[in-house]
Amino acid sequence: MEVRDLTKRFGGLVAVDHVTFQANEGEVLSIIGPNGAGKSTLFKLITSFLPRTAGRVIFQGEDITGLSAHLVARKGVVRTFQETTIFKEMSALENVVIAHHLRGRATSVGLFLNTRVARQDEASFRDSADEILDYLGLSRVRHEKARRLPHGYLRALGIAIAMACDPKVLLLDEPFSGMNPEETDRMVETVRGIRDRGVTILLVEHDMRAVMRLSDRIIVLNFGRKIADGTPREIQNDEAVIEAYIGREDDELGI
Amino acid sequence: MRLRVAAALVGLALYLVVVPFVFRESRYLLGVLTTASVLSLISLGVWLTFAIGRINIGQAAFALVGGYTTAILSVKLGVSFWLCLPASGLAAALVGAVIGWPILRLKGVYFAMITLTLSEAARLAALNGGTITQGATGILNIPLPGEVTFAGVVLVPAFRALNVHLAFYYLAAILLVLGLFTVTRIASCRLGWIFRSLRQDEALAASIGVNVAKYRVLAFALGCFFAGIAGAFFTVSQQSIYPSSFGVPDSVYFMLYCFLGGLSYVSGPVVGAFVLFLGFELLHGLREYQMLTYAAIMITVMLWLPNGLLSLRLPARPDMKADTA
Numbered sequence A: 001m002e003v004r005d006l007t008k009r010f011g012g013l014v015a016v017d018h019v020t021f022q023a024n025e026g027e028v029l030s031i032i033g034p035n036g037a038g039k040s041t042l043f044k045l046i047t048s049f050l051p052r053t054a055g056r057v058i059f060q061g062e063d064i065t066g067l068s069a070h071l072v073a074r075k076g077v078v079r080t081f082q083e084t085t086i087f088k089e090m091s092a093l094e095n096v097v098i099a100h101h102l103r104g105r106a107t108s109v110g111l112f113l114n115t116r117v118a119r120q121d122e123a124s125f126r127d128s129a130d131e132i133l134d135y136l137g138l139s140r141v142r143h144e145k146a147r148r149l150p151h152g153y154l155r156a157l158g159i160a161i162a163m164a165c166d167p168k169v170l171l172l173d174e175p176f177s178g179m180n181p182e183e184t185d186r187m188v189e190t191v192r193g194i195r196d197r198g199v200t201i202l203l204v205e206h207d208m209r210a211v212m213r214l215s216d217r218i219i220v221l222n223f224g225r226k227i228a229d230g231t232p233r234e235i236q237n238d239e240a241v242i243e244a245y246i247g248r249e250d251d252e253l254g255i
Numbered sequence B: 001m002r003l004r005v006a007a008a009l010v011g012l013a014l015y016l017v018v019v020p021f022v023f024r025e026s027r028y029l030l031g032v033l034t035t036a037s038v039l040s041l042i043s044l045g046v047w048l049t050f051a052i053g054r055i056n057i058g059q060a061a062f063a064l065v066g067g068y069t070t071a072i073l074s075v076k077l078g079v080s081f082w083l084c085l086p087a088s089g090l091a092a093a094l095v096g097a098v099i100g101w102p103i104l105r106l107k108g109v110y111f112a113m114i115t116l117t118l119s120e121a122a123r124l125a126a127l128n129g130g131t132i133t134q135g136a137t138g139i140l141n142i143p144l145p146g147e148v149t150f151a152g153v154v155l156v157p158a159f160r161a162l163n164v165h166l167a168f169y170y171l172a173a174i175l176l177v178l179g180l181f182t183v184t185r186i187a188s189c190r191l192g193w194i195f196r197s198l199r200q201d202e203a204l205a206a207s208i209g210v211n212v213a214k215y216r217v218l219a220f221a222l223g224c225f226f227a228g229i230a231g232a233f234f235t236v237s238q239q240s241i242y243p244s245s246f247g248v249p250d251s252v253y254f255m256l257y258c259f260l261g262g263l264s265y266v267s268g269p270v271v272g273a274f275v276l277f278l279g280f281e282l283l284h285g286l287r288e289y290q291m292l293t294y295a296a297i298m299i300t301v302m303l304w305l306p307n308g309l310l311s312l313r314l315p316a317r318p319d320m321k322a323d324t325a
Helices: A039-046 A069-075 A092-103 A108-113 A116-135 A151-164 A181-196 A208-214 A232-236 A239-246 B002-022 B027-051 B059-076 B081-103 B108-127 B164-188 B190-200 B202-207 B212-238 B248-261 B268-304
Strands: A002-010 A013-022 A028-032 A054-059 A077-079 A169-173 A200-204 A217-222 A225-230 B148-150 B153-156
Touching (some): A013 A225, A028 A039, A028 A208, A039 A200, A069 A077, A092 A116, A108 A116, A116 A151, A208 A232, A217 A239, A225 A232, A225 A239, B002 B164, B027 B059, B027 B164, B027 B190, B027 B212, B027 B248, B027 B268, B059 B081, B059 B108, B059 B248, B081 B212, B108 B248, B190 B202, B190 B212, B202 B212
Parallel strands (some): A028 A200, A028 A217, A077 A169, A169 A200
Antiparallel strands (some): A002 A013, A002 A054
């Protein structure tokens, strides 16, 4: 996947400013930066949840900029959400079953008439949902209403929903936020496992320990601009990055 | 499950056989039940828009579209009512799809307000429709449904040759049963899941590849189809239609039937429409206090049973439970 000069302006504010990068197949590419750097906006632009001002997103040789969000998902570029965006009034299992929507072969009329294809779809969705829930350690709570699940499970459920779409590129928006160290460790392993299945992962995250362990490459944004791009080790020693995070001594002010 | 089917069959038998047989000579009662049936059908359409998380106060507009379609086709072009009926549903669904496409982007109170103005806009359109709608005069002398023959066999006799009230009762009952069956089926198949996913989070639904715009237009247009069918029914049963035949208050009632019956249940709008409409008729004896008492009962129900009348007995099935729309 290739992002070229992607730009988003909100009035006078340039939230994402000519960001260009490439994500290689099967890698974990993290996007970090201080709050307000434009990371989440970048995700929304890639997945068409926000219209871009300029720039392009190329996926598998095809320009996917400007497609509707559901069509981008259909191409295999799937995002998760910050916080806990799930279908709250459905059970964990139902959440994952419905997320198989893209694999459905039955038409609306077929669903209504409960044709054989519709029944086959449903059976295969359930099997696959069971497998995904199992993989993410959610089997025990599969019949629990999502609203009642604790935070850690909800994050996992968010990823389960995205996995059900059979993504080629998975964009994870702060999957580790609000997790304790053990939960984070488990989730890091899970994300690695997903990558090992051949899924390219784009990760926006503030938990640097997790980012450094997980990432193959890191991109750093500040005020909407890409200020660095490299391996975790390179990023850790990058002057511009350190400055963006910690600030620089100001001789005039004496701090 | 078996119990549910048995209960449904008993209900059907009562509704389609016992009631019409016992009350076949009671014009008033048959009329009230007929009206309640068709109001239920319209409200089922409103329920479908509730299912995707939209409060729809525009149903009267689509009933008018259906009503005028039947009136114009049958009076001016001499088309049989049995063709006018589906045509009215389709016309309303088509108008609903065209209008729904842009306005369904709105949510909450904004969508509700737009649909409310639709109810009024439709009335004004009919009033100013010139020779097509005949303005305030309305369209009168709409013929009763004629006979339907197939290969020389009379399937449905002409209504004027029958006990008209009974004939309309049956027509209404059959339409309602078909409508209820359709909506129940939708709610229980994956389409219902998709609608629920839209109600709960449209962004998430889009992220899993659901064509949000398509499905919400589908739900809305289906709801409008019901309104069109019901509009056609009232037009032919009253043999007339005026711009004021369906207005804003009607739209509000259709929505209230859903609320008071229970949004979590497919049968909610039907229960709501029957209880409220029959209740209003039963309070007839109170004369000038009828409206006051009716309103007081309605408010009480809303306060004490916020999930609708049906929540009184049945615990909501988990997959059907209402979300805050």
